[in-house]
Amino acid sequence: MLPEVRPATFRRSVAEHQAAVRTLLAGLPDALGTQTVPLAAALGRTLASDLTAPRPLPPFANSQMDGYAVRAADLSTGPVPWATLPVAPPIPAGTAAPPLPPGHAAPIMTGAMLPAGADTVVPIEAADPPQFPAFVGGDAPFRDHTTVTLPASFAAGTYVRPAGSDLPAGATALAAGTRLGAAQLGLAAALGLAALPVRRRPRALVLSTGDEVAAPGTELAPGQIHDANTTLLTASLAEAGWDTATAGICADNAAAFEAALADALAPDPDVTDLVLTSGGISQGAYEVVRQALAGRGIAFGSVAMQPGGPQGAGLLALPGTAPVPLLAFPGNPVSSFVSFEVFLRPVLCELLGVPPRPLVQAPLAVALDKPPGKLQVRRGILEDGRFTPLGGPGSHLLHALAHATALALLPPGPGHLDPGTDVPVLTMGDPQ
Ligand SMILES: Nc1nc2c(c(=O)[nH]1)N[C@H]1C(S)=C(S)[C@@H](COP(=O)(O)OP(=O)(O)OC[C@H]3O[C@@H](n4cnc5c(N)ncnc54)[C@H](O)[C@@H]3O)O[C@H]1N2
Numbered sequence: 001m002l003p004e005v006r007p008a009t010f011r012r013s014v015a016e017h018q019a020a021v022r023t024l025l026a027g028l029p030d031a032l033g034t035q036t037v038p039l040a041a042a043l044g045r046t047l048a049s050d051l052t053a054p055r056p057l058p059p060f061a062n063s064q065m066d067g068y069a070v071r072a073a074d075l076s077t078g079p080v081p082w083a084t085l086p087v088a089p090p091i092p093a094g095t096a097a098p099p100l101p102p103g104h105a106a107p108i109m110t111g112a113m114l115p116a117g118a119d120t121v122v123p124i125e126a127a128d129p130p131q132f133p134a135f136v137g138g139d140a141p142f143r144d145h146t147t148v149t150l151p152a153s154f155a156a157g158t159y160v161r162p163a164g165s166d167l168p169a170g171a172t173a174l175a176a177g178t179r180l181g182a183a184q185l186g187l188a189a190a191l192g193l194a195a196l197p198v199r200r201r202p203r204a205l206v207l208s209t210g211d212e213v214a215a216p217g218t219e220l221a222p223g224q225i226h227d228a229n230t231t232l233l234t235a236s237l238a239e240a241g242w243d244t245a246t247a248g249i250c251a252d253n254a255a256a257f258e259a260a261l262a263d264a265l266a267p268d269p270d271v272t273d274l275v276l277t278s279g280g281i282s283q284g285a286y287e288v289v290r291q292a293l294a295g296r297g298i299a300f301g302s303v304a305m306q307p308g309g310p311q312g313a314g315l316l317a318l319p320g321t322a323p324v325p326l327l328a329f330p331g332n333p334v335s336s337f338v339s340f341e342v343f344l345r346p347v348l349c350e351l352l353g354v355p356p357r358p359l360v361q362a363p364l365a366v367a368l369d370k371p372p373g374k375l376q377v378r379r380g381i382l383e384d385g386r387f388t389p390l391g392g393p394g395s396h397l398l399h400a401l402a403h404a405t406a407l408a409l410l411p412p413g414p415g416h417l418d419p420g421t422d423v424p425v426l427t428m429g430d431p432q
């Protein structure tokens with residue numbers, strides 16, 4: 001059950017707006033539920049519940065080397081630091097090993113089951129002779145009375161992989177919330193599991209607004225710009241594991257915008273977990289999102305942050321559609337990007353148990369001025385452990401953003417920060 005958020009005009013701190021977004025999206029984990037999918041379809045999905053090992057890994061004690069399975073005690077019975085032992089029948093991988101007769105050495109292959117009684121494997125290179133007898137692996141019949149000489153320097157347990165030494169039966173193999181990559185799926189396969197319980201992928205509807213905004217690939221009329229935000233927000237969501245749909249670019253006409261939104265939500269057989277709009281929420285005369293949605297459950301206001309000051313959020317209540325959480329981001333592309341990184345990604349990570357972007361403290365390489373009392377998010381790079389800004393604070397500077405690998409979160413408070421001031425920095429990795 002999602003909470004009611006009443007229309008209002010707000011002035012919030014960043015923490016207050018983050019809390020409002022968290023409350024709005026609190027029902028997401030339950031709404032996603034669980035579905036079981038084959039391993040081949042589980043790549044990139046999120047594990048829905050703790051995965052318990054149904055059997056030990058490895059399932060039986062086995063050899064780590066091609067060599068001889070022995071009892072370590074049989075190697076140091078005489079006055080010399082070696083022992084000559086009769087050779088028992090060989091143990092290939094994939095067979096049930098018979099018990100090792102006392103005082104014998106059984107040729108054993110890597111991964112083969114250690115016979116009962118053996119506790120050590122001596123690699124073939126350490127044996128004399130350092131090759132297996134001709135009857136091992138060939139068609140020749142087993143020859144009794146063959147012997148091998150082995151050094152006594154191998155302590156009990158050497159080159160043995162005990163049952164459960166990777167993971168005991170009943171242990172937690174992977175925790176709920178784990179994003180399933182190659183290694184995690186490999187572990188599930190090794191445990192014998194053919195399918196895994198995963199969360200339904202969340203799904204968002206992304207809409208850009210503005211008479212001036214035209215789709216990439218189209219010719220621009222005078223005064224028009226290309227739509228960056230649909231792509232930017234869709235890609236941000238996809239990186240966070242979401243499926244996305246778009247209702248395209250909506251003109252600055254409240255009735256048409258509302259109709260487009262209702263259309264995109266109503267006939268859709270797939271659940272929409274979130275609507276994300278950009279543009280049309282500030283103080284202008286043509287603020288289509290604000291005008292259309294202020295009476296539909298969405299609160300608009302300002303957050304003490306730059307860029308990304310204007311914000312809207314709430315539970316969208318359109319006639320004929322199910323209530324759905326909606327976040328309205330400002331139209332400037334960097335404002336939309338920063339809004340995603342500050343308000344949405346951390347909440348999604350927290351709710352869905354995904355690790356957030358790493359946050360480090362780093363000194364500023366240069367002096368920076370900012371609006372006092374607001375959190376300013378500067379884009380830049382970490383170089384020699386210091387934060388160097390790329391471009392200025394303007395929220396239209398997409399080129400600098402595209403080269404940034406770090407976001408400095410300059411705290412509200414004084415408007416001037418000296419070089420060397422330690423500030424929190426979100427690291428984003430290399431641009432792809
Ligand atoms: N008088 C005031 N004016 C503005 C204020 C204010 O407080 N008082 N706030 C400014 C801030 S800060 C921001 S951010 C913007 C937010 O405005 P909107 O959310 O209403 O966005 P728009 O006006 O529609 O667009 C802003 C800007 O971004 C461009 N844009 C919009 N959509 C896209 C898109 N999909 N792709 C690329 N670029 C887009 C648009 O052309 C504008 O240049 O308001 C300030 N004004």
Ligand code: MOO
Binds near residue numbers: 305306309330394
């Ligand atoms: O707050 Mo606006 O998002 O700076 O440009």
